[in-house]
Amino acid sequence: MTPQEEVEDLLARVAMGDRKAFSTLYDRTSAKLFGICLRILVDRAEAEEALQEAYVRIWNRADAYRVNGFSPMTWLITLTRNIAIDRRRKRPARPAEALDLAETMADAGPGPEAMAAERSEAERLHQCIRELPDDRAAMVRRVYLDGDSYAELAEATGTKLNTVRTWLRRALIQLRECLAR
Amino acid sequence: MTGPGDTDMPAGGGGGGEDSALAAEYVLGLMPEAEATAFETRLAAEPALEQEVVAWTEYLAMLADGVEDEVPATAVKRRIEAAAFGPDARSARTPFWRALVPYGLGAVAAALLAWVAFTFGPLGPEGDTPLLVADIAVEDQPLAIHAGWFEEAGELLVIREAGNVPADSDLELWVIAGEGPPVSLGLVPEETDRIRYTLPQAVASLLPDATLAVSQEPPGGSTTGAPTGPILGTAPITYY
Numbered sequence: 001m002t003p004q005e006e007v008e009d010l011l012a013r014v015a016m017g018d019r020k021a022f023s024t025l026y027d028r029t030s031a032k033l034f035g036i037c038l039r040i041l042v043d044r045a046e047a048e049e050a051l052q053e054a055y056v057r058i059w060n061r062a063d064a065y066r067v068n069g070f071s072p073m074t075w076l077i078t079l080t081r082n083i084a085i086d087r088r089r090k091r092p093a094r095p096a097e098a099l100d101l102a103e104t105m106a107d108a109g110p111g112p113e114a115m116a117a118e119r120s121e122a123e124r125l126h127q128c129i130r131e132l133p134d135d136r137a138a139m140v141r142r143v144y145l146d147g148d149s150y151a152e153l154a155e156a157t158g159t160k161l162n163t164v165r166t167w168l169r170r171a172l173i174q175l176r177e178c179l180a181r
Numbered sequence: 182m183t184g185p186g187d188t189d190m191p192a193g194g195g196g197g198g199e200d201s202a203l204a205a206e207y208v209l210g211l212m213p214e215a216e217a218t219a220f221e222t223r224l225a226a227e228p229a230l231e232q233e234v235v236a237w238t239e240y241l242a243m244l245a246d247g248v249e250d251e252v253p254a255t256a257v258k259r260r261i262e263a264a265a266f267g268p269d270a271r272s273a274r275t276p277f278w279r280a281l282v283p284y285g286l287g288a289v290a291a292a293l294l295a296w297v298a299f300t301f302g303p304l305g306p307e308g309d310t311p312l313l314v315a316d317i318a319v320e321d322q323p324l325a326i327h328a329g330w331f332e333e334a335g336e337l338l339v340i341r342e343a344g345n346v347p348a349d350s351d352l353e354l355w356v357i358a359g360e361g362p363p364v365s366l367g368l369v370p371e372e373t374d375r376i377r378y379t380l381p382q383a384v385a386s387l388l389p390d391a392t393l394a395v396s397q398e399p400p401g402g403s404t405t406g407a408p409t410g411p412i413l414g415t416a417p418i419t420y421y
Binding site for chain 2: 019022023026030031032034035036038039048051052055056059060070071073074077078081082085121122125126140141143144145147149150165168169172173175176177179
């Protein structure tokens with residue numbers, strides 16, 4: 001069984017209320033999902049709360065996973081990211097950090113967890129992101145991984161919100177065209 | 182397996198690059214709420230647009246590969262399992278009254294009750310005498326807690342007779358009936374010396390001949406529905 005099939009199998013058992021499967025799923029996936037929460041929320045206690053909300057939702061909604069046609073890790077990552085971002089947006093605004101181009105380098109390339117079947121897709125994505133101008137690539141990452149809003153991006157780059165939106169949308173269209181090649 | 186490759190993004194995407202950018206913005210959570218709602222209406226009617234959303238979701242999730250894994254503290258898993266499985270998580274036998282208590286008695290609910298209860302007078306309801314009482318004296322600490330149950334009013338009066346709530350923590354009261362798991366009654370008052378809690382019938386019915394216990398918990402009380410800190414003291418609940 002590939003790691004991907006294993007997660008899929010665990011989710012199917014969780015959907016039937018299998019607590020042991022839930023415990024195994026947690027052991028397999030919590031470091032990744034907690035990493036995502038921590039990256040978005042920074043504060044450890046808040047990240048733990050977000051992680052809890054995510055896993056409780058996974059426990060309650062695992063049956064919904066099949067319906068949407070996502071690969072299992074995508075479903076888990078997206079669900080967790082959305083919970084963390086929701087919490088981030090609800091808290092009082094913090095001063096944005098300046099956009100750091102070093103971020104572009106830090107995230108280059110997929111991690112060891114990427115599965116063989118997914119690897120080519122992931123490599124394609126990273127390749128296409130590398131084709132973007134550095135500052136636009138950093139924006140895409142920042143929006144997805146840190147959960148920045150347009151307002152925060154505008155503040156970080158010292159630009160008007162509409163300008164930032166135009167930049168990012170152009171970058172996304174370029175990325176999308178590269179992916180479709 | 183469903184990978185983004187299976188979705189066969191046609192060049193230009195569903196309805197052109199503009200729609201693809203919209204789909205990406207939607208996935209990224211960048212849309213203002215009104216715009217997102219309008220987009221969702223379109224999504225329901227346009228399969229190509231939906232496919233675009235799925236493809237973006239898959240691709241962007243791959244960015245998470247670049248996020249450092251971080252192992253959460255062990256306690257987090259216990260908390261999550263308690264929250265997911267409900268208050269019965271630790272005990273296979275489910276006492277019948279569990280079904281009557283919606284969420285156990287969370288510290289938050291108890292705190293809300295406490296806020297209301299502050300406005301009551303200092304003693305038992307109108308010269309009433311309590312039906313049940315318990316007195317906890319904590320060893321090695323000058324902490325003494327007296328609790329009285331007023332049957333007719335359906336109120337538990339908790340008096341901190343001596344000592345203080347330790348800094349950066351809360352003291353939580355529990356009723357333990359027989360072999361059943363502890364059920365939270367509320368927090369020991371910190372600012373004032375007494376407080377009243379209105380207890381649901383299902384919890385009140387546990388009190389006769391049960392044990393009252395006090396545990397030290399993080400501020401706001403246990404978040405698991407069970408004591409997480411040390412039990413500082415216990416006392417039998419007896420008829421007054």
